[in-house]
Amino acid sequence: MSINLIEVDFTTEDDIEAALADWSFTGGPEAMKAIERAARHMAFKYESSQTIEHDDAYQEGLILTATHPRLRECFSDPNIGLGVLHHRLIQLLTTRVRTEAKHRSGTRSWEANQAGLEAMGC
Numbered sequence: 433m434s435i436n437l438i439e440v441d442f443t444t445e446d447d448i449e450a451a452l453a454d455w456s457f458t459g460g461p462e463a464m465k466a467i468e469r470a471a472r473h474m475a476f477k478y479e480s481s482q483t484i485e486h487d488d489a490y491q492e493g494l495i496l497t498a499t500h501p502r503l504r505e506c507f508s509d510p511n512i513g514l515g516v517l518h519h520r521l522i523q524l525l526t527t528r529v530r531t532e533a534k535h536r537s538g539t540r541s542w543e544a545n546q547a548g549l550e551a552m553g554c
Contacts, residue, residue, distance in 0.1 A: 453498040457507055466514040467493040470521040474529065483533045489525060496524050 457463045471490035478484050484492075497503045497517070503524075506517035 454504055455498050457497060457504070458494070460507070462514055463497070463507065463517065466518045467497060467521065470518050470525060473522055474525050477526075478529060478533075484525075484529050492525060492528065493521055496521060500524065 468490065471486055471493050474484055474489040475486035503517060503520055506512045506514060506520070
């Protein structure tokens with residue numbers, strides 16, 4: 433097993449800030465409620481396709497909030513607020529879910545592969 437080290441080139445201030453996770457928002461119940469609401473929204477929105485579950489959406493929301501500067505600014509700027517956090521978080525989660533679903537749609541499930549093998553007598 434080998435490890436490949438790569439040099440990371442931060443080209444913008446946003447890149448630098450994104451590399452620094454800030455978990456201080458977890459102490460605020462209102463922020464956690466906004467993230468919870470966004471996770472519920474995503475789980476409900478994609479329930480029929482089973483693309484993302486509530487727990488996964490919640491975990492992604494926490495990680496995005498800790499690492500994304502545009503989400504963290506909702507805590508520091510009183511003019512923005514938690515409604516904007518909720519809105520931006522849903523936008524980012526939707527982008528991630530759509531990207532994942534697009535990549536997944538091109539692959540066959542294990543069950544489909546097994547059925548094909550059984551049909552061939554393997």
